[in-house]
Amino acid sequence: MGVEKLGEKVMLAVHRENHLIERIGWLRAAVLGANDGLISTASLIVGVAAASPALDQVLVAGVAGLVAGAMSMAAGEYVSVSSQADAEEADMARERRELAEQPEAELEELAKIYESRGVEARLARNVAEQMMAKDAFAAHARDELGIATHTLARPVQAALTSAVTFSTGAAFPLVVTLLSPAGYITWSVSLACLLGLAALGSIGARAGGAAVIRPTLRVVFWGAVAMLATAVVGSLAGRAV
Ligand SMILES: [Zn+2]
Numbered sequence: 001m002g003v004e005k006l007g008e009k010v011m012l013a014v015h016r017e018n019h020l021i022e023r024i025g026w027l028r029a030a031v032l033g034a035n036d037g038l039i040s041t042a043s044l045i046v047g048v049a050a051a052s053p054a055l056d057q058v059l060v061a062g063v064a065g066l067v068a069g070a071m072s073m074a075a076g077e078y079v080s081v082s083s084q085a086d087a088e089e090a091d092m093a094r095e096r097r098e099l100a101e102q103p104e105a106e107l108e109e110l111a112k113i114y115e116s117r118g119v120e121a122r123l124a125r126n127v128a129e130q131m132m133a134k135d136a137f138a139a140h141a142r143d144e145l146g147i148a149t150h151t152l153a154r155p156v157q158a159a160l161t162s163a164v165t166f167s168t169g170a171a172f173p174l175v176v177t178l179l180s181p182a183g184y185i186t187w188s189v190s191l192a193c194l195l196g197l198a199a200l201g202s203i204g205a206r207a208g209g210a211a212v213i214r215p216t217l218r219v220v221f222w223g224a225v226a227m228l229a230t231a232v233v234g235s236l237a238g239r240a241v
Contacts, residue, residue: 027204035169035204037073037165114143
């Protein structure tokens with residue numbers, strides 16, 4: 001009874017920790033997507049505004065940048081997460097086959113894994129036997145392959161998430177462009193972008209449990225470099241056309 005209660009408590013703690021890890025991973029990905037959307041669209045707007053200050057042209061470029069960026073982020077994410085999912089699936093299929101064909105060797109293998117993690121040999125074999133009696137595949141997937149059902153790669157979900165977060169970040173400089181007084185688009189978008197990057201940087205750093213100031217400054221600095229570079233190229237192109 002006492003041991004059962006303790007086991008339950010440990011399980012709960014592990015469970016909670018897993019959720020925290022998942023949330024941090026998710027939040028980090030969201031921050032990165034928004035970061036990309038913000039910096040690329042703001043740079044695009046600044047570049048076009050430096051070449052031609054006509055509001056409608058700047059807006060068309062900004063919207064096109066948002067759509068193109070969201071699509072390419074989604075496609076890239078889909079491809080990379082799909083290949084991860086394929087690899088996981090192949091691993092799991094091989095594991096299923098091995099479990100069906102040579103259960104004794106698989107039991108040995110699982111026991112060795114627990115042993116290598118510090119469990120005494122006889123106990124390790126005992127643990128492996130009991131785990132395999134309950135759900136042999138789950139035990140092998142988790143402890144041998146490091147795959148748990150709640151961490152499986154999900155390509156469509158990953159693609160949608162990055163398209164949405166990118167668009168959210170990209171929408172910010174577009175709104176600022178609309179609200180900006182005529183002739184000041186370059187300045188207001190640059191400033192808004194740096195503020196947005198600083199905010200995202202501090203959220204991302206806090207989510208990762210890291211110090212806040214340095215990563216934020218780094219993100220703001222490179223954002224400023226990106227916008228300055230596009231503004232220079234934009235105004236040179238504007239003069240050349
Ligand atoms: Zn195995």
